[in-house]
Amino acid sequence: MNIIEVKNLTKKFNGLTAVDDISFAVNKGEIFGFLGPNGAGKSTTINMLSTILPVTDGDAFISDFSILSQRDDVRKSIGLVFQDPSLDDRLTAEENLRFHAKLYGVPSNEFQKRKQEVLELVDLWDRRGDIVKNFSGGMKRRLEIARGLLHYPAVLFLDEPTIGLDPQTRAHLWDYILRLKREKEMTIFMTTHYMNEAEYCDRIAIIDHGKIVASGTPRELKKQVGGDIVCMTSNQKTELKKELEERYKKEVKEKDGSLQVEVEDGEKFLPRLFNELTAKIDSIELRKPTLDDVFLSLTGRAIREEEASDKEHVRQHMRMRRRT
Amino acid sequence: MLIQFIQTIYTIWQREIIRYWRDKTRIISTLFMPLMFLVIFGAGLSKTLATGNFGVDFVQFMYPGIIAMSVMSVAFFSTVSTVWDREFGFLKEILVAPVSRVAVAFGKTLGATTIASIQALILLILAPLIGVTIHLAIIPQLVIFMLLLAFAISGMGLLISSLMKTTESFGLVMQVLIFPMFFISGAFFPLTAVPSWMSALSYINPLTYGVDAMRQIILGNQVASNILNGLSLHAISVNALFLVVFSAVMVTAAVFAFNKRA
Numbered sequence: 001m002n003i004i005e006v007k008n009l010t011k012k013f014n015g016l017t018a019v020d021d022i023s024f025a026v027n028k029g030e031i032f033g034f035l036g037p038n039g040a041g042k043s044t045t046i047n048m049l050s051t052i053l054p055v056t057d058g059d060a061f062i063s064d065f066s067i068l069s070q071r072d073d074v075r076k077s078i079g080l081v082f083q084d085p086s087l088d089d090r091l092t093a094e095e096n097l098r099f100h101a102k103l104y105g106v107p108s109n110e111f112q113k114r115k116q117e118v119l120e121l122v123d124l125w126d127r128r129g130d131i132v133k134n135f136s137g138g139m140k141r142r143l144e145i146a147r148g149l150l151h152y153p154a155v156l157f158l159d160e161p162t163i164g165l166d167p168q169t170r171a172h173l174w175d176y177i178l179r180l181k182r183e184k185e186m187t188i189f190m191t192t193h194y195m196n197e198a199e200y201c202d203r204i205a206i207i208d209h210g211k212i213v214a215s216g217t218p219r220e221l222k223k224q225v226g227g228d229i230v231c232m233t234s235n236q237k238t239e240l241k242k243e244l245e246e247r248y249k250k251e252v253k254e255k256d257g258s259l260q261v262e263v264e265d266g267e268k269f270l271p272r273l274f275n276e277l278t279a280k281i282d283s284i285e286l287r288k289p290t291l292d293d294v295f296l297s298l299t300g301r302a303i304r305e306e307e308a309s310d311k312e313h314v315r316q317h318m319r320m321r322r323r324t
Numbered sequence: 325m326l327i328q329f330i331q332t333i334y335t336i337w338q339r340e341i342i343r344y345w346r347d348k349t350r351i352i353s354t355l356f357m358p359l360m361f362l363v364i365f366g367a368g369l370s371k372t373l374a375t376g377n378f379g380v381d382f383v384q385f386m387y388p389g390i391i392a393m394s395v396m397s398v399a400f401f402s403t404v405s406t407v408w409d410r411e412f413g414f415l416k417e418i419l420v421a422p423v424s425r426v427a428v429a430f431g432k433t434l435g436a437t438t439i440a441s442i443q444a445l446i447l448l449i450l451a452p453l454i455g456v457t458i459h460l461a462i463i464p465q466l467v468i469f470m471l472l473l474a475f476a477i478s479g480m481g482l483l484i485s486s487l488m489k490t491t492e493s494f495g496l497v498m499q500v501l502i503f504p505m506f507f508i509s510g511a512f513f514p515l516t517a518v519p520s521w522m523s524a525l526s527y528i529n530p531l532t533y534g535v536d537a538m539r540q541i542i543l544g545n546q547v548a549s550n551i552l553n554g555l556s557l558h559a560i561s562v563n564a565l566f567l568v569v570f571s572a573v574m575v576t577a578a579v580f581a582f583n584k585r586a
Contacts, residue, residue, distance in 0.1 A: 052420055075422035086413035090343050102335040103421035105328060131346075147417075 003028050003155050003187045004049070008058035011044050011210075018044045020210035021058065026155070026189055026203075031181055033201030034191040035291065037301075041210040042191035043083060046159045049189070050080055063154045076104065079148030079156040083163060085140055089133040093124060093143050096132060097150055104151035111150075118146040121183070122176055138169035142176060149186070156180070158190040162197060174200055195291040206295060213298045218291060225289040225297050228266030230273075233258045233282045240279040247276065255302050262289075262297070332423040336431025337438065340402065344439045354401075354443055355450075358394040362386060362454060365512065379551040380543065387456045388538035389511025391444050391466075392473060392531055398443045399474045400502060402436035403481030406582075407491050429482060429582040433575060436478035437471060444470045458542060465541050472567040473534035479574030480530070486581035510535045514555045526557075530570045537563035 004026035011019040019041040026032040034042050047053035049060055051071045059066055065073040087096050094115060101111040119125040122142035132140065141161060148156055161177070162170040178200065180186045190201070198204050198218065205215035214221055234240045241252050241259055250261040263269040266286040273284075296302050344350070362383065370382035409415040418428055448466065451458050458466075484497060508515075508522055509531035515523060526532045536557045543552055558566075 050420055052416070072422040075420060080420055082413055082416055084413040084416075086415075086417040088339065088343070088414050090346055091339070095342065099335060099339060100417070100421075102331060103418070103423050105331070105422075 001028050002026065004032075004060065004062055004189060006049070006058075006060040009045065009048060009055065009060055010057035011041070011048060011053065012056045017210050019048070022207070022210070022212050023058075024205050024212060024215060026187060028187055029181070029185045030202040031177070031188045031190065031200065033198045033204040034189070034207060035193070035195070035198045035204050035295075036191075036207035037193055040193075040207045042193075042207060043159055044210075045207075046157055046189070046191060050078055050157055051075060076151065077154045079151065079153035081141070081144045081148050081156070081158045081161055083159040085144070087132050087140055087144060087147075089135075089140075090131065092129050092131055093119070093135075094128040096143065097147055100147045100150050106151055114150055114152075118149045121149070121180065122146045136169075137165055138173060141165065141173060145176065145180070149180075149184075155187040155189055158188060160191055160193070162192070162194065170197075195295070198291050204291070206291075206298060208295075208299050214294065221291060221294045222289045225293050226262050227264040227289075228262070228269075229260060229287050229289055229293055230263055230266060230269065231255075231258050231260050231285040231287070234280055235282065236279045240277075240281065243277060243279050253296060253300065255296060260293075260296075262293075329424055329427045332427035333431040333434065336418070336428055337435040340432065340435025340439060344402075344442075351443070351446075354394065354398050355446060357397070358390040358447065359450070359454070361393070362390045366454075380547050380555070383455060384457065384543065384546065385539070385555070386512065387451065388542050389509065389535045391447055391470065391538060392509065392534040393506055393511055394447055395440045395444045395470055395474050395534070396477050396505070396531055397502070399436045399440035399477035400481040402439050403432060403478050404485045404488075404494065404497075406432060406482065406485040407488050407494065411491055425583045426579050429579045430575075432582075433475065433478045433482055433578065436481065437474040440474035440478065441467070441470045444474070457546065459545060462541050462544070466538060469534060469537050469541070469564070469567075472564065472571065473530065476530045476534075476567050476571040476574060479571055479578050483574055483578035483581055486578060486584075505529055505531050508532070510539075510557070515557060516554060530567060533558065533563040533566045533570075537567075 002025040004024075006022060006024050008021050008023055009019060010017070010021050022041075022045070034045065036042055044053065048055050049062065049067060051067050051074050055068060059068050061067070062074050063077045065077060067074050088099070091099070097115050097118070098111065101108075101114075106114065115128070116125060119128055122145055124139065124143055124146060127135070127139070132143065135143065145156070145158070145161070158177070162173055165173065174197070177188065177190075181188060192198055201218065203215065203217050204221065205212045206221070207213070214224065232240065237259065244250050244252050244259070244261055248261070250263070253260045270284070270286060292302060365386060366383040406415065409418075419425070445467070448458065448463070484501075488494070488497070504525075508526050509529055510526065511531070515526050515532065518526075537560050540552065540556050540560055543555075
């Protein structure tokens with residue numbers, strides 16, 4: 001059964017097309033990843049699906065409710081964790097949950113039961129009485145996930161859930177997300193621009209310039225790249241490129257100043273290359289394809305990891321917060 | 325439907341109250357400002373004015389203005405905090421919930437009204453300590469005007485915050501709206517003998533009506549009626565009527581603007 005069914009969804013901002021006629025479906029109980037660089041249209045899509053942003057064209061159904069005509073039903077069916085923190089940090093963890101429960105009409109006896117359940121799921125039960133201001137970034141994100149689950153949504157939306165977190169916290173958060181899928185059989189729709197995180201997803205759709213350029217399981221997508229990746233650096237780049245193209249009939253791609261080719265059997269290709277090649281190579285690397293390579297082969301560009309700017313963004317937020 | 329509507333108003337209101345109660349520095353600092361005005365202006369001007377024929381003790385004269393000022397600043401700050409909520413994302417949590425935005429706007433306005441009235445009540449309790457005489461019998465009447473004024477200003481604050489795009493314009497609003505409203509409200513000097521442009525502006529200033537009414541209530545049984553009449557602008561009932569109409573317009577406009585923009 002499809003929990004999310006997106007049909008020709010389009011969003012235009014003043015003539016600029018942010019999301020361009022996309023269609024896809026998400027099955028019950030899977031983690032579906034929306035992968036793409038910043039500005040590709042991921043958050044715009046999530047905002048339309050969660051009914052906060054008006055749709056220009058097309059429609060989408062969540063648990064068979066239309067995002068156009070059954071807004072309140074859609075809202076009750078989804079849990080949301082936004083890219084930017086949306087907790088009230090003057091309130092305690094429990095108060096934030098109670099606030100949410102009241103807005104979603106969760107009865108208070110039911111709330112008593114559920115708050116323990118969701119807080120234990122993210123290991124914050126012991127911290128329930130603490131003011132959120134004193135929480136770390138990872139704890140806040142976990143609390144937001146717990147909050148998003150409180151009204152028992154059919155699907156949980158996570159918009160860049162690990163953004164601004166350090167690598168260790170990020171890995172830790174993934175344990176919780178996978179646990180959610182395992183123990184609750186929760187359907188999760190998430191966006192990310194971290195290629196390695198997309199590997200955790202059951203299925204992914206790669207989005208670029210508002211269009212879905214590929215979708216499937218990570219394994220299927222990586223298969224599209226075909227074989228292994230050989231990555232070379234050289235100060236005779238032009239000669240090397242020419243030789244690779246002419247002698248081996250390979251399509252050469254440039255990434256971060258190095259040349260890349262896809263070969264079927266890397267282990268056999270390398271010795272041949274060493275024997276025959278006349279252009280000099282400074283270094284060579286053989287590896288199995290990653291989703292990064294998939295993106296590169298589909299769009300001709302690499303997804304830039306925008307770690308520094310993300311951290312700066314969060315830091316700025318914290319500064320602003322302290323001022324109030 | 326109706327129960328959910330009321331529950332939403334209550335929930336939003338309750339959050340405002342919890343936040344207020346937890347922020348003790350805010351409680352103290354918003355009390356400090358009006359008290360400082362009262363003590364400094366009172367000390368500075370009461371001697372000078374006593375030599376003329378002002379007819380009223382200056383601290384006693386200024387006190388209702390100070391209450392109105394406190395109501396205004398607290399009510400305004402509390403609703404404008406919506407802009408912060410928007411900037412820091414908490415508003416998203418509210419806006420994505422399956423609840424009526426009209427209820428959210430009402431909850432917010434009522435929360436600010438409550439907080440502003442509590443602050444004013446604290447000032448009222450402090451009155452004897454700073455040498456202001458208040459008869460217990462007039463307190464209910466005073467409280468009604470505190471609530472009316474607080475509601476009017478909260479509605480105005482929410483309207484402004486719905487129209488404001490960023491927190492940066494906040495300073496501008498303070499400069500061009502709030503301070504002039506304080507000064508042309510009759511809080512510091514009577515508006516009976518001012519230039520006509522100031523008089524005209526004071527007619528559209530809700531604070532004027534709050535100050536005028538509260539002054540007549542507080543001074544009513546303390547000074548001779550001819551002196552009081554010389555200081556007052558409108559009958560108490562006219563003041564009340566203006567505040568009710570102003571509140572209705574502001575709150576309706578705010579609810580619309582909030583529903584549309586937020």
